[in-house]
Amino acid sequence: MIDILKFRLGYGNQTVAFPDGPPRFPARFRGRPVVDPSRCEAGCAACVEACPTDAILDPGTAAMRVDLGRCTFCGDCAAACPPGALRFTGDHRLAARSREALVVSRDAPVLAEALDQELRRVLGRSLKLRQVSAGGCSGCEAELNASGNIQFDVGRFGVQFVASPRHADGIVVTGPVTENMRLALRQTWEAVPAPRIVIAVGACAISGGPFAGSPVTCGGAAAALDGIPVDLYVPGCPPHPITFLDGILRLLGRLK
Amino acid sequence: MARTTTASAGQGPAPRASDVLETWNGEPVDARAVPVHEPARFKEIVLAAHRGGGRLAALFGREDGEGGVLVTAVLADDPEGRLALLATRAADAFPSIAAELPAAQAFERELAEQWGLRPEGHPWLKPLRFEPPRREAPDPFGRADPRATLPGEYPFFRVEGEEVHEVAVGPVHAGIIEPGHFRFQCHGERVFHLEIVLGYQHRGVERLLRGGPDRRSMALAESIAGDTAVGHGLAYAKAIESLSGMAPTARAMSLRGIGLELERVANHVGDLGALAGDVGFLPTASYCGALRAEYLNAVAEICGNRFGRSLVCPGGVKHDLDAEAARALAARVRAAWEKTRRAASLMFESPSVRARFEGTGTVPTALAQELGMVGPAARASGVDRDVRRDHAFGIYRFSHVAVTTAENGDVLARALMRLLESERSVEFVLDQLERLPGGPSRAAPGPLAPGALVVSMVEGWRGEIAHVAVTDAQGRLGAYKVKDPSFHNWFGLAMALRDGQISDFPLCNKSFNLSYAGHDL
Numbered sequence: 128m129i130d131i132l133k134f135r136l137g138y139g140n141q142t143v144a145f146p147d148g149p150p151r152f153p154a155r156f157r158g159r160p161v162v163d164p165s166r167c168e169a170g171c172a173a174c175v176e177a178c179p180t181d182a183i184l185d186p187g188t189a190a191m192r193v194d195l196g197r198c199t200f201c202g203d204c205a206a207a208c209p210p211g212a213l214r215f216t217g218d219h220r221l222a223a224r225s226r227e228a229l230v231v232s233r234d235a236p237v238l239a240e241a242l243d244q245e246l247r248r249v250l251g252r253s254l255k256l257r258q259v260s261a262g263g264c265s266g267c268e269a270e271l272n273a274s275g276n277i278q279f280d281v282g283r284f285g286v287q288f289v290a291s292p293r294h295a296d297g298i299v300v301t302g303p304v305t306e307n308m309r310l311a312l313r314q315t316w317e318a319v320p321a322p323r324i325v326i327a328v329g330a331c332a333i334s335g336g337p338f339a340g341s342p343v344t345c346g347g348a349a350a351a352l353d354g355i356p357v358d359l360y361v362p363g364c365p366p367h368p369i370t371f372l373d374g375i376l377r378l379l380g381r382l383k
Numbered sequence: 384m385a386r387t388t389t390a391s392a393g394q395g396p397a398p399r400a401s402d403v404l405e406t407w408n409g410e411p412v413d414a415r416a417v418p419v420h421e422p423a424r425f426k427e428i429v430l431a432a433h434r435g436g437g438r439l440a441a442l443f444g445r446e447d448g449e450g451g452v453l454v455t456a457v458l459a460d461d462p463e464g465r466l467a468l469l470a471t472r473a474a475d476a477f478p479s480i481a482a483e484l485p486a487a488q489a490f491e492r493e494l495a496e497q498w499g500l501r502p503e504g505h506p507w508l509k510p511l512r513f514e515p516p517r518r519e520a521p522d523p524f525g526r527a528d529p530r531a532t533l534p535g536e537y538p539f540f541r542v543e544g545e546e547v548h549e550v551a552v553g554p555v556h557a558g559i560i561e562p563g564h565f566r567f568q569c570h571g572e573r574v575f576h577l578e579i580v581l582g583y584q585h586r587g588v589e590r591l592l593r594g595g596p597d598r599r600s601m602a603l604a605e606s607i608a609g610d611t612a613v614g615h616g617l618a619y620a621k622a623i624e625s626l627s628g629m630a631p632t633a634r635a636m637s638l639r640g641i642g643l644e645l646e647r648v649a650n651h652v653g654d655l656g657a658l659a660g661d662v663g664f665l666p667t668a669s670y671c672g673a674l675r676a677e678y679l680n681a682v683a684e685i686c687g688n689r690f691g692r693s694l695v696c697p698g699g700v701k702h703d704l705d706a707e708a709a710r711a712l713a714a715r716v717r718a719a720w721e722k723t724r725r726a727a728s729l730m731f732e733s734p735s736v737r738a739r740f741e742g743t744g745t746v747p748t749a750l751a752q753e754l755g756m757v758g759p760a761a762r763a764s765g766v767d768r769d770v771r772r773d774h775a776f777g778i779y780r781f782s783h784v785a786v787t788t789a790e791n792g793d794v795l796a797r798a799l800m801r802l803l804e805s806e807r808s809v810e811f812v813l814d815q816l817e818r819l820p821g822g823p824s825r826a827a828p829g830p831l832a833p834g835a836l837v838v839s840m841v842e843g844w845r846g847e848i849a850h851v852a853v854t855d856a857q858g859r860l861g862a863y864k865v866k867d868p869s870f871h872n873w874f875g876l877a878m879a880l881r882d883g884q885i886s887d888f889p890l891c892n893k894s895f896n897l898s899y900a901g902h903d904l
Binding site for chain 1: 513514515533534554555557558559560561562582583584585586587590591598599601602603606607608609610612653666669670672673675676680683684685686687688689690692693701702722725726729732898899900903
């Protein structure tokens with residue numbers, strides 16, 4: 128017992144300063160990519176040839192964009208582009224409310240908008256979520272788990288992952304949604320009482336990621352939950368816990 | 384295999400050296416040189432090799448180009464560090480090996496499901512991951528439409544009798560974990576039998592890798608099991624390098640070893656925290672949960688991703704470390720380990736935790752051998768097996784990591800494996816960071832040799848990862864087989880629960896911490 132207390136005293140406070148202070152990332156962390164088509168060489172499509180998930184649209188033109196919903200943030204495009212038409216910044220803010228808002232050009236920040244006033248009133252101070260892994264490789268699952276640990280502590284904002292969909296206000300989907308999980312995912316959503324939200328976490332749940340086009344997967348949560356809107360997309364492979372926190376807090380109107 | 388020739392008296396003709404094609408980890412062979420036997424003879428040779436101490440590392444099918452299926456076995460001779468390949472051709476059925484060699488059971492169910500080959504005499508013939516068949520053939524399971532079958536839609540093994548009840552859990556679980564279905568046959572609290580149904584995570588990885596290598600292949604390999612991105616990524620990269628006849632530089636090998644060991648430590652430390660959490664020992668649960676991040680962040684210092692994605696690539700590594708960064712990383716890992724050691728010992732020194740761990744979920748040595756278990760779960764049961772030593776690859780040919788085993792095969796032994804292995808991995812990482820070889824860390828692999836086959840094995844943190852790549856006449860990947868260590872070990876978990884308490888399940892499950900995605904592919 129004494130040892131445990133001594134250890135505890137020496138251990139100090141582990142919780143990150145975010146959102147009150149700046150988040151800290153490793154120097155090589157790859158956040159939001161920035162596109163500068165003026166640096167493209169005519170006819171060059173080296174970035175597209177390097178991209179594992181077809182995330183780069185209209186390369187070499189003024190309309191060049193990156194689809195964060197497909198991007199795995201591997202950095203291969205930037206490495207294939209010595210002039211620097213594509214580069215990754217340390218900006219962790221990636222979550223968005225719509226699929227279109229994930230397609231970025233130039234250097235504009237991606238900031239998720241808040242839910243409407245009524246939903247914010249109901250969910251703003253207490254959001255219980257049921258996580259459904261539907262073909263997730265356990266990368267996104269691990270980061271969602273980490274968002275609840277003493278470092279990131281999403282619980283301090285009243286956000287918690289719960290054991291039953293009946294106790295939840297929404298579901299968090301990871302993975303491209305395999306055909307073998309399509310029904311279980313749908314039934315989990317149906318078991319959540321309204322009003323309920325859907326959050327898609329990771330490239331796979333947003334677009335199918337590297338599994339896009341696989342005949343045994345659905346290509347993401349929106350396609351699998353046909354007719355049910357996705358309220359928040361959190362890109363990454365997997366998204367950093369801070370990116371998830373940022374998305375959730377913006378969704379709840381608690382970070383502006 | 385030298386060891387196989389002595390132990391087959393009275394079982395038909397003894398295997399000859401020419402019965403198998405000898406190779407070793409990462410050594411490509413001419414795919415046509417693999418001896419093809421009649422099914423009965425194939426079975427004899429595999430069983431004889433098994434009696435002689437050999438191990439079935441993989442058993443998989445591929446199209447033989449004539450409407451049939453070529454079934455290839457990879458036999459591992461661990462003490463000798465050798466692999467042996469042999470094959471048989473089947474049209475619709477083959478004699479099952481699983482009754483004599485339980486380690487083959489999942490492989491044969493896979494063959495039945497993927498290729499419509501019926502293993503005659505299989506004791507437990509059920510679908511494995513509910514994937515659509517890869518060729519037109521009558522369904523060996525007698526299902527009307529195999530494409531429309533959901534996991535779990537099959538007859539479960541059932542125990543009947545007074546006060547016998549059934550508990551069904553999943554696929555959606557209480558925590559943030561991957562989906563799987565667990566069906567317990569219980570008498571009160573006592574578990575008679577646990578049946579584990581997987582397949583919910585099937586994404587079609589092997590099919591997507593076919594026809595490569597292409598720009599997506601590496602991302603797919605890293606997504607086989609996201610907590611083993613370095614392990615599976617390395618197995619894939621090694622296979623491609625072998626087939627293109629190139630060897631990575633010493634510096635690349637060292638950096639890969641650092642990545643692989645940091646991945647092991649991160650997962651092991653996370654598991655120690657999860658085990659502590661499961662028995663309500665919160666100090667270690669909190670600290671190890673956070674300390675795990677230290678190792679994830681150490682990986683991210685190298686490659687920018689906490690899970691080691693984009694670290695390895697065919698030809699070497701994508702990111703290098705300068706001397707200053709290597710020193711900083713070593714200091715960081717050393718400090719993190721000092722804290723981890725203390726946080727973990729709080730748990731191991733607590734009598735109540737030890738009492739809960741001890742004797743729970745025991746897998747005896749003989750059973751672990753029989754099931755072909757691998758990795759820390761096997762070593763906890765006294766099975767001395769580790770690819771880093773037995774089939775040394777890359778940096779492990781030059782720098783050795785001592786292999787640790789325990790005897791009891793219970794939760795305590797599996798927990799101790801996590802601690803002891805992490806300690807050795809940290810020593811290895813610090814040693815490598817101190818003397819990183821000079822030179823470049825990446826070179827471009829050339830085109831792949833056509834008609835070649837290679838077995839690429841890596842000791843991931845869960846155990847033996849084996850990838851088998853076969854190129855077609857154009858040097859593209861014509862067949863790609865992935866075997867995650869979980870493929871062997873899930874049955875070990877089921878057996879660990881036998882005669883245990885149903886309340887032991889979460890703890891046992893954590894002590895194995897197997898991959899659903901890695902199994903389901």
